[in-house]
Amino acid sequence: MTATPDPNADTVWVEHEALIDRIPRWVAMLVLAAIVIAIWDLATARTGWVSPIILPSPAETLADLIFVGHNLLTGGYMLDALWTTTRTVFWAFLIAIVIGFSLGVLVGETKFGERAVMPYLVAIDTMPKVAFAPLFIAWLGFDIASKVALAAFIATFPIVVSTAAGLYAASENERMLFKAMGASRMQTLLRLKLPTGLPHVFTGLKIASVGVMAGAITGEFLGGGQGFGALIRQSASTLDTPRVFALILYLSLLGLALFFAVAWLQKRLVFWNKADRPGGVG
Amino acid sequence: MTMAEPRPLTAGPAAPASDYAGRPVYEIARLSKTYARNRLTALTDVSLTLHKGEFVSVVGSSGCGKSTLLKIMSGLLPPTTGRVVLEGRPVTGPRDDIGMMFQQATLLPWKTTVENIILPIEIRQGRAAARAAVPRAMDLLKLVGLGDFGHVYPGELSGGMAQRASICRMLISNPAVLLLDEPFSALDELTRDFMNMELQRICAEQQSTAFLVTHSLAEAVILSDRILVMKPRPGRIVEEIVIDLPRPRTLDMINTPRFGEIVAHIRDLLGKEAFQ
Numbered sequence: 001m002t003a004t005p006d007p008n009a010d011t012v013w014v015e016h017e018a019l020i021d022r023i024p025r026w027v028a029m030l031v032l033a034a035i036v037i038a039i040w041d042l043a044t045a046r047t048g049w050v051s052p053i054i055l056p057s058p059a060e061t062l063a064d065l066i067f068v069g070h071n072l073l074t075g076g077y078m079l080d081a082l083w084t085t086t087r088t089v090f091w092a093f094l095i096a097i098v099i100g101f102s103l104g105v106l107v108g109e110t111k112f113g114e115r116a117v118m119p120y121l122v123a124i125d126t127m128p129k130v131a132f133a134p135l136f137i138a139w140l141g142f143d144i145a146s147k148v149a150l151a152a153f154i155a156t157f158p159i160v161v162s163t164a165a166g167l168y169a170a171s172e173n174e175r176m177l178f179k180a181m182g183a184s185r186m187q188t189l190l191r192l193k194l195p196t197g198l199p200h201v202f203t204g205l206k207i208a209s210v211g212v213m214a215g216a217i218t219g220e221f222l223g224g225g226q227g228f229g230a231l232i233r234q235s236a237s238t239l240d241t242p243r244v245f246a247l248i249l250y251l252s253l254l255g256l257a258l259f260f261a262v263a264w265l266q267k268r269l270v271f272w273n274k275a276d277r278p279g280g281v282g
Numbered sequence: 283m284t285m286a287e288p289r290p291l292t293a294g295p296a297a298p299a300s301d302y303a304g305r306p307v308y309e310i311a312r313l314s315k316t317y318a319r320n321r322l323t324a325l326t327d328v329s330l331t332l333h334k335g336e337f338v339s340v341v342g343s344s345g346c347g348k349s350t351l352l353k354i355m356s357g358l359l360p361p362t363t364g365r366v367v368l369e370g371r372p373v374t375g376p377r378d379d380i381g382m383m384f385q386q387a388t389l390l391p392w393k394t395t396v397e398n399i400i401l402p403i404e405i406r407q408g409r410a411a412a413r414a415a416v417p418r419a420m421d422l423l424k425l426v427g428l429g430d431f432g433h434v435y436p437g438e439l440s441g442g443m444a445q446r447a448s449i450c451r452m453l454i455s456n457p458a459v460l461l462l463d464e465p466f467s468a469l470d471e472l473t474r475d476f477m478n479m480e481l482q483r484i485c486a487e488q489q490s491t492a493f494l495v496t497h498s499l500a501e502a503v504i505l506s507d508r509i510l511v512m513k514p515r516p517g518r519i520v521e522e523i524v525i526d527l528p529r530p531r532t533l534d535m536i537n538t539p540r541f542g543e544i545v546a547h548i549r550d551l552l553g554k555e556a557f558q
């Protein structure tokens with residue numbers, strides 16, 4: 001039985017935050033990783049519930065990670081494969097940006113683009129774009145070009161849509177301001193609509209950076225060649241599961257690098273879109 | 283409601299405006315605007331004259347055509363018939379001697395305050411002319427009390443500061459007339475009162491000819507030399523009220539009987555409309 005509170009005393013409220021919400025981020029991440037690896041280890045190496053062909057043990061995977069890492073660092077054949085995939089991704093992303101941005105401006109700025117071009121783009125976008133892979137191989141061969149084409153094809157659409165949406169982002173007041181200042185259509189596009197739409201464009205670029213990786217690897221799965229995707233497929237076909245896991249992990253580093261490169265550029269170019277600017281005076 | 287009216291509040295359209303008025307700057311005669319699409323008559327037979335240094339407001343319920351009138355006066359919208367003449371030249375489109383201010387400050391967030399202020403020069407005359415206008419922009423910033431904020435980005439300005447910067451942007455090209463479209467209605471009431479007093483001071487210093495569209499009767503009365511009352515269907519000016527409160531106006535005047543009388547009179551005019 002608790003004592004009756006003294007009605008004359010000031011009440012002190014103490015806000016308790018649950019223990020799980022007070023863990024620092026890096027501790028939380030480490031703990032989660034440790035739990036997952038422990039269960040993984042238990043299921044594979046300790047008890048043998050899961051066959052090593054389906055899921056290798058953490059130790060086996062680590063050994064292969066070190067092996068692949070060593071091969072990459074010493075300039076082995078895997079580095080050549082990674083370089084091939086990197087080139088594919090680079091060219092595909094560049095092409096997607098140029099075509100996607102141009103089409104986006106056409107669609108977002110002109111009535112013709114909005115009325116005539118956009119419906120076709122939407123129609124193509126709804127198709128499963130991977131299904132075009134055999135066509136690209138037939139047209140461009142088994143070399144890097146067909147993979148570039150597929151990856152660029154997949155990555156173009158998010159850029160078109162986000163660029164077009166970005167051009168609509170300027171408010172009615174801002175358009176009226178530019179009209180009142182006697183700005184030409186080109187001035188309004190370059191000085192108002194494009195800068196206003198830049199955050200949207202970058203959202204599209206981030207989505208495209210993920211899509212371009214998927215497109216490049218899919219192309220290499222289906223069209224062979226020298227890339228990392230082909231390496232993964234070869235390892236999978238010999239049931240070398242630890243190698244597949246190791247290759248995927250290194251491949252994800254390429255994807256991460258691309259994503260963060262875009263994010264870094266966004267931070268530099270769209271500097272005003274932050275809630276508060278550290279340092280105060282610009 | 284019966285209210286004693288010691289002095290007549292209204293002056294008919296035919297009566298001369300105010301005695302102290304300067305030369306005519308903006309002249310509008312027999313202006314009408316009909317939207318062809320839905321045959322809506324937005325404005326009919328609107329005539330008004332703005333004199334040098336005069337502050338004129340328009341009040342009216344929504345849909346009375348006051349925004350349409352302002353758009354026509356700014357050259358953003360062509361009228362259907364009538365004369366629209368600023369400084370002896372018909373207004374056929376946007377002009378650099380028309381200064382405009384909107385409800386939102388609409389400063390571009392990627393430009394500093396001073397870059398925003400010289401934007402009209404940059405658009406019309408190019409970057410070199412804009413650079414040459416920087417000292418003048420800094421002077422204007424001092425005029426509105428933002429002297430230290432020229433190189434700050436708009437994200438760091440408060441709502442009132444942003445609107446003061448947009449006053450500077452409006453003044454940078456030395457416009458013959460200032461068209462104000464509910465410029466402070468997005469601000470909180472205290473800031474708004476303060477900004478209205480600032481606007482009065484700036485207009486006096488610059489000897490500006492100003493035309494204000496507003497929803498706030500108190501704001502219109504405290505700022506104006508004359509108030510035009512508009513009514514809808516079709517949009518027209520039904521009454522012109524000369525505000526005889528002495529200048530400079532102060533916020534205390536809001537509490538004077540004369541102020542209350544004028545506001546009550548306008549409210550009465552507009553109120554009748556609402557129940558028809």
